[in-house]
Amino acid sequence: MPPLRPQVTGASIRLQVTGARKQFPGVLALDGVSITLAVGEVLAVVGENGAGKSTLMKIVAGVYDSDAGEIQLDGQPVRFKTPGEAIRAGVSLIHQELNLAENLTVTDNLFLGRELTTGGGLRILNRREMSARASELLSRVGLPASRAFARVETLPPGEKQLVEVARALGMDVRVLIMDEPTSSLTQKETERLYEVIDALKSTGVSILYISHRLAEVKRVADRVCVLRDGRNAGELAKADITHDNMVRFMVGRDLKQFYPKVHRKGVGGAPVLSARELLFRGGPTTPASFEVRSGEILGMAGLVGAGRTELSEAIFGVRHITGGEILLDGKPLRVRSPRDAIAAGILLVPEDRRLHGLVLPESVGFNLSLPSLDRLASWFGVRVGAERELHRDWIARLRVKTPSSAQPAALLSGGNQQKVVYGKWLARNPKVLILDEPTRGVDVGAKAEIYALIDELAGRGVAVWMITSDMEELLGMADRVVVMHEGHIAGELSGETLTEEAVMQLATGGKRT
Amino acid sequence: MTRILGVLGLLIVLYALLIESNPAAGSSRNLMYVANIQGRYGVVTLAAALVIIVGGIDLSIGSVVGCSAVMFGVLMEEGVHPFAAVGWTLLFGVQVGLVNGLLITKLRLQPFLVTLCGMFIYRGEARLIGGVVSPAQVIDEHPHFEHSLNTLTYLLIGKNEKGALVFPAMFILLLVLAVVIGFFLHRTAYGRYWYAIGHNELAAKYAGVNVDRQRTIVYVICSMLASLGGILLFLDSSTIQADSAGAGLELYAILGAVLGGCSLRGGEGTAIGMVLGAMVLPVLETLVSFRGLKNNVIPAVIGLTLLVGTIVDELIRRRSRVHR
Numbered sequence: 001m002p003p004l005r006p007q008v009t010g011a012s013i014r015l016q017v018t019g020a021r022k023q024f025p026g027v028l029a030l031d032g033v034s035i036t037l038a039v040g041e042v043l044a045v046v047g048e049n050g051a052g053k054s055t056l057m058k059i060v061a062g063v064y065d066s067d068a069g070e071i072q073l074d075g076q077p078v079r080f081k082t083p084g085e086a087i088r089a090g091v092s093l094i095h096q097e098l099n100l101a102e103n104l105t106v107t108d109n110l111f112l113g114r115e116l117t118t119g120g121g122l123r124i125l126n127r128r129e130m131s132a133r134a135s136e137l138l139s140r141v142g143l144p145a146s147r148a149f150a151r152v153e154t155l156p157p158g159e160k161q162l163v164e165v166a167r168a169l170g171m172d173v174r175v176l177i178m179d180e181p182t183s184s185l186t187q188k189e190t191e192r193l194y195e196v197i198d199a200l201k202s203t204g205v206s207i208l209y210i211s212h213r214l215a216e217v218k219r220v221a222d223r224v225c226v227l228r229d230g231r232n233a234g235e236l237a238k239a240d241i242t243h244d245n246m247v248r249f250m251v252g253r254d255l256k257q258f259y260p261k262v263h264r265k266g267v268g269g270a271p272v273l274s275a276r277e278l279l280f281r282g283g284p285t286t287p288a289s290f291e292v293r294s295g296e297i298l299g300m301a302g303l304v305g306a307g308r309t310e311l312s313e314a315i316f317g318v319r320h321i322t323g324g325e326i327l328l329d330g331k332p333l334r335v336r337s338p339r340d341a342i343a344a345g346i347l348l349v350p351e352d353r354r355l356h357g358l359v360l361p362e363s364v365g366f367n368l369s370l371p372s373l374d375r376l377a378s379w380f381g382v383r384v385g386a387e388r389e390l391h392r393d394w395i396a397r398l399r400v401k402t403p404s405s406a407q408p409a410a411l412l413s414g415g416n417q418q419k420v421v422y423g424k425w426l427a428r429n430p431k432v433l434i435l436d437e438p439t440r441g442v443d444v445g446a447k448a449e450i451y452a453l454i455d456e457l458a459g460r461g462v463a464v465w466m467i468t469s470d471m472e473e474l475l476g477m478a479d480r481v482v483v484m485h486e487g488h489i490a491g492e493l494s495g496e497t498l499t500e501e502a503v504m505q506l507a508t509g510g511k512r513t
Numbered sequence: 514m515t516r517i518l519g520v521l522g523l524l525i526v527l528y529a530l531l532i533e534s535n536p537a538a539g540s541s542r543n544l545m546y547v548a549n550i551q552g553r554y555g556v557v558t559l560a561a562a563l564v565i566i567v568g569g570i571d572l573s574i575g576s577v578v579g580c581s582a583v584m585f586g587v588l589m590e591e592g593v594h595p596f597a598a599v600g601w602t603l604l605f606g607v608q609v610g611l612v613n614g615l616l617i618t619k620l621r622l623q624p625f626l627v628t629l630c631g632m633f634i635y636r637g638e639a640r641l642i643g644g645v646v647s648p649a650q651v652i653d654e655h656p657h658f659e660h661s662l663n664t665l666t667y668l669l670i671g672k673n674e675k676g677a678l679v680f681p682a683m684f685i686l687l688l689v690l691a692v693v694i695g696f697f698l699h700r701t702a703y704g705r706y707w708y709a710i711g712h713n714e715l716a717a718k719y720a721g722v723n724v725d726r727q728r729t730i731v732y733v734i735c736s737m738l739a740s741l742g743g744i745l746l747f748l749d750s751s752t753i754q755a756d757s758a759g760a761g762l763e764l765y766a767i768l769g770a771v772l773g774g775c776s777l778r779g780g781e782g783t784a785i786g787m788v789l790g791a792m793v794l795p796v797l798e799t800l801v802s803f804r805g806l807k808n809n810v811i812p813a814v815i816g817l818t819l820l821v822g823t824i825v826d827e828l829i830r831r832r833s834r835v836h837r
Contacts, residue, residue, distance in 0.1 A: 063719070084721030099716040101709035103780045108705055113720035115702035123702040167720075 012039045013075070014206040015060070015091075015175050020069035022055050027411070029055040031230040032069070035208075037175065042197065042207045044221035046214070048250055048415070048443030051227040053210045057177045060208070061093035062086030073174070084113065090174030094164045094181055102153035107134040109152055110167045137166040141196050158189025165196055176200065177208045182216060194220055212443070214243050226250055250444055259476030260452050263459020269294045272329060272463035273315070273346065273432045279323030280314035283307065284487025287324050292432060292463040297454065299478025300467045301503050307487040308467045309351060312434050316348045317341045328431070342371065345431030349421055349438065351467075357421040358409045365391045365405035367420050372427050394423035399449060415446025422453060433457060435466045439473060451477060471500055485509050516774035520789045523772075523822065527796045531803060538803040545681045549671060550795040552683030553745050557762055558769035558791035559687075559694055559784075560738035565770050566698075567731045568711040568779030569617065569624040573631030574739045574766050577609055578759030580639040581743025586646025586753055590654055595661040599744060606740025607733050609635065614729030632763070639755040647752040666748045683745055687788060690738070695784030707731060712780025765794055768819060 015037040022030040030052045037043050045053050058064045060071065062080030071078050073089060080086040083093070100109045107130055116130050117123040135145035141162040152160060161181055168176050182190045197207060197220055211217050217224060224236040226249035234249040272294045277287035288311060292298045300308050313319045315326060317335040326333045328344055335341050341348070350357050358367050369376060369387055376382050376390070391405040398419040402412055409420055418439070425433070438454065439447045454477065458464045468474050474481060480494040483506035490506040493499075532539035557574050564571045581602050588598040609631065616627045648666070652659045663674045671682030698704035706727045709717040718724050742762070747753055773790020775782035797818060801811050 061719075082721070082723075083719050084723065087721045093719060095715075095719060099713070099719045101712045101716045101780070103712040104705065104708055108709075109716075109720075112705060112709055112717065113722045115705060117702050119701075124700055125702060125705070 013037070014039045014041075014073070015208075016070075016072040017056070017060060018070045018072075020056060020059055020071075021067045022052075022059060022064060023067055029230055030059070030066070030069075033227060033230065033232055035225050035232075037206045037208060039206055040201050040204045041222045042201060042209055042220055044209045044211060044217040044224045045227060046211065046217055046224060046246055046250060047227035047233070048413070048445055051233075051250070051443075052230040053227055054179060055230075056227070057093060057179055057208060057210060060086070060175070061091055061177055063093070087113070087171055090172055091177070092168035092171055092173045092175070093177040093179065094161070094168060095179050100152045100160055100163060102151070104152060105148070106138070106150055106152060106155070106163055107131055107148045109163060110134050110137055110148075110170055112167075114171070133170065137170050138163075140169055140199075141166045142192055156189075157184035158186055158192075161185060161189070161193065162196070165193070169200075173205055175206050175208065177210075179210045180212065181209075182211070182213065190216070214246050217241065217246065218243070247444055259473075260455045262452075263456050264295060264297070264479065265459075269296075269461075270329075271327075273465070274327040274330075275311075275315060275324065276327065277324035278311075278314065278321065278326065280310070281320040281322055283310055283314060283319065286488040288489050289324075290482050290489060290492075292465045294461045294463050295458055296479040297458050297464040297466055297477055299474045299481040300465065300484065301469075301471075301474050301481055302484035302490075302507050304469060306484040306507065308484050309436055310487075311484070312348060312436060312465070312467060315341070316346060316434065342428070345429070346434065347425040347428060347430040347432070348434040349425060349436065351436040351440065357424075358417060360410040361408055363406045364395070364400065364402050364409055364412070364420055367409050368394055368405070368424050368427065371424055390427055394427055398423050398426075398453065413443070413446075415442045415450075418442050418446065418450065422450070426457070430462055432463045432465065435464065435468075437468055437470075438466060439468075439470065471503070474503065475500060483507050517783065517786050517789065519822075520772055520774065520786065520793065524789060524792055524796065527793065527800060531796060531800045534800065534803045538799065542678075543799070546678060547795050547799050548681040548684040549678060549749075550683075551792045552681060552685070552687040553742065553749065554765060554769060554795055555684070555687035555788055555791035556690060556738055556745065557742045557766040558773070559690055559787055560735040560742070561763065561766035562770035562773065562775045562782050562787045562790075563694065563707070563731050563738075564624075564735045565767070565775045565777060566711045566779060566782045567707050567728055568714065569728070569732070570628065570767070570777070571613065571631075571732070571735050571739075572625065572628040572763050573609065573613065573635055574735070574742075575759045575762035575764075576632045576635035576639070577606060577736055577739040578743040578746060578762050579753075579755065579757070580635040580642075581605060581740040582747040582750075582753045582758045583639045583643045583646055583743075583755050585744050585747045586648075586651060587643045589651045589658060589662075590643075590646065592655060595658055595665055599665070602744055603737055603740050606737035606743075608736075609740075610733035610736030611729065613736065614732035617732065618725035618728050636756070636760070639758070642755075644755050645752055646747070646755075647750070648748065649751070662748075669745060670748050672749075683749075686745075687791070691784045691788045694787075698782075698784055703727070703730075708780050710779075766791075768815075769794060772819070772822070 013036060017033065017035045019032045019034055020030050021032055033052060033056055035043065045056065047053050055064065059066045062083045062085050065081060078089060080089065101112065111130050115123065116126040118126050131148055134148040138145055138147055143159060143162055152163065181193060185193065200207065209220060218241050221241060222238055224241050224246060226233040226246060228250060236245055270293060271291040274291040276289050279287050284307060302308050310319065314321055315335065317337045317340050326335060333344055368391055372390065373382065376387050395402065395405060400419045400423065401416050409417060439450055442450065454464055466478060480492065481498055481503060482492050483490045483503055485507055493502050537543060557578060560574055561571060584605055585598050585602045588601055589595055593601065613627055613631060616622050617624050648662060652662060666672050669682055669686065671678055671680040673679050706717060706722050709722065710724055710727060714724055743759065746758060769791040770782065770787060771777065772793050773782065773786035794815065797815060798811055801814050802808065
């Protein structure tokens with residue numbers, strides 16, 4: 001076990017947070033967290049969803065006021081009441097949901113809130129000066145000067161993130177807080193961001209870096225601070241930053257059996273769902289054929305935009321099928337809408353749980369009941385007893401952490417929200433379960449539980465079709481893998497042939513080796 | 514840009530139809546008359562559009578117009594000099610905007626609800642302070658106000674002391690206001706804040722913009738413009754009825770703003786667009802009456818024209834999205 005709290009030497013301390021506490025209605029988000037950040041250092045803050053990372057960052061950046069605790073910036077006690085005050089003191093937050101006004105140009109965004117103006121109180125924009133400064137800032141993050149006049153909405157996500165970094169650079173930043181900065185970036189854009197981070201460090205900028213991706217933390221962090229349940233769980237010096245050490249602190253125990261294969265019997269039985277020469281509206285011109293068998297987990301791999309989600313939407317009845325056929329248990333099935341799919345026992349757990357999966361302001365119970373209301377209903381309304389039993393049953397089986405079934409879903413952590421989405425569909429006893437990125441944005445502890453659940457379902461004979469971009473998850477969970485590339489099925493892998501190299505080869509359009 | 518071209522095209526078509534419908538319709542006198550009405554609509558359209566740009570809505574505009582018109586008249590009947598009454602009435606608008614803005618930003622109430630309540634409250638206030646007011650009544654009671662009142666009418670409405678329209682003063686006023694608002698929207702930091710707030714409030718907040726203050730300022734400008742609209746209405750009318758003056762005007766104003774390219778989602782709109790959008794309805798109304806249609810078909814014609822316009826707009830937008 002590494003030492004709990006490596007010390008930072010006195011003189012070079014940039015930021016010190018001591019005993020930060022924050023209470024939200026019903027949740028104690030931070031319970032006395034302390035962090036220290038040296039000049040020119042990258043401190044990664046990791047922890048499960050709900051551990052308090054984002055709350056801590058928002059307190060430092062002046063978005064929230066803390067209930068107790070002290071913040072010192074370069075030895076001076078500070079207390080920021082608004083983000084504006086924090087920015088003026090040199091503390092900038094780059095938020096995980098991109099905080100740009102997309103209708104404005106890059107230059108407008110770079111100077112938003114601190115425009116260069118003439119004319120005193122009239123604040124007439126000094127466009128020439130701003131354009132000149134903008135191209136200089138953009139060059140520092142490796143973007144061409146021509147981007148200065150582009151509307152932000154026309155930029156790819158990676159460039160938007162770099163624009164946010166450039167904006168912080170323009171503010172003479174001392175502490176830069178990056179909250180999941182790579183969540184929407186490609187590999188190449190991520191590399192460029194790392195280069196920018198290295199350059200910032202060398203100029204003495206201190207960085208607080210929040211990320212779920214532990215591999216990424218290993219790459220950028222000089223030190224790691226782990227939070228758990230709103231408290232400091234431990235710190236790791238550069239040499240001790242390993243995946244295992246971080247996970248151990250995050251969940252408070254060792255993780256064995258992360259990818260369980262307890263209930264499954266190996267490669268599955270009879271095909272449950274088969275697609276034959278399937279064509280659909282908005283899809284590729286080459287027909288797709290594949291099958292999902294009972295009792296197996298079929299992994300579907302591919303790069304983002306390879307058409308996996310679209311294919312699942314076609315089978316789920318969201319997209320209009322224009323050719324070929326779908327067989328369920330060997331019999332042709334017509335799916336014209338999600339209603340038909342659900343009636344036939346094909347269920348989809350969508351990628352974006354906030355958008356498609358949950359009615360967030362409503363209670364956990366409301367969400368759990370929603371797809372099963374036809375079964376719970378009687379002539380006299382919903383049968384209260386049966387509904388309560390369903391809630392109790394699934395909250396217990398999925399170990400959803402919630403005070404009661406009346407808790408609004410929005411107040412649960414990401415992992416627990418995802419469990420509710422599962423519970424909602426599992427209550428219908430599916431034949432085919434389509435999972436689109438089942439653990440995206442879910443913390444390590446909840447991931448393990450979701451994997452165990454998927455394994456159990458497959459063991460009970462459910463045909464599981466898992467779409468995932470997480471290579472570890474794919475190799476760890478799938479019995480068989482279908483790889484897609486630019487809309488068509490590039491190949492199938494299983495057993496010996498199922499390796500990371502083989503998957504990447506197919507996903508990037510290479511031939512099978 | 515395409516939105517502006519769209520509304521410009523619509524205007525050209527409407528004007529062409531109007532001019533060829535009847536020689537009297539195309540006369541410069543009639544066009545000047547139409548322009549003056551466009552000016553009065555335009556003032557409240559600017560008001561509605563600014564609030565829409567910051568992602569809000571103001572349903573109280575019509576009632577504020579009516580209440581301001583009545584208040585302006587009552588103040589003068591009570592012996593307040595017409596010039597001072599203009600100031601007091603505009604101040605009333607500032608107060609309304611301040612209340613709306615603070616309720617929306619500080620108590621976080623929904624703009625729709627706050628201004629819906631305002632719609633009833635200010636209509637009620639108009640009835641409380643006076644039933645019917647008119648310039649003639651004011652001059653009757655205070656003959657020495659006649660000269661000042663005539664001056665105001667000439668400057669703001671463009672009518673001489675005999676009540677004949679000499680020049681489209683309200684349209685000129687609209688252009689002046691649009692230039693000022695356009696300057697703020699497109700050339701100053703404030704405009705940037707308003708667009709940013711309307712499109713992504715968090716982005717503005719995280720950039721250190723005082724979102725609440727900017728929003729409140731916009732509501733104040735909006736209600737002050739509505740009060741100016743009330744003054745114009747008073748000067749331009751023979752009588753003002755407290756129960757009906759300006760009623761429903763907020764919806765015309767919102768329509769004008771949307772026609773002019775403001776998105777109800779916020780963050781979009783230009784000053785030129787607002788002026789063009791405000792010009793559509795008066796032409797359409799005049800066209801309907803010159804085509805010999807009865808006045809009571811006007812709402813249906815307006816509604817249908819706008820619906821068709823919206824559908825065409827949406828189809829064009831969808832097509833351009835597919836081809837991107």
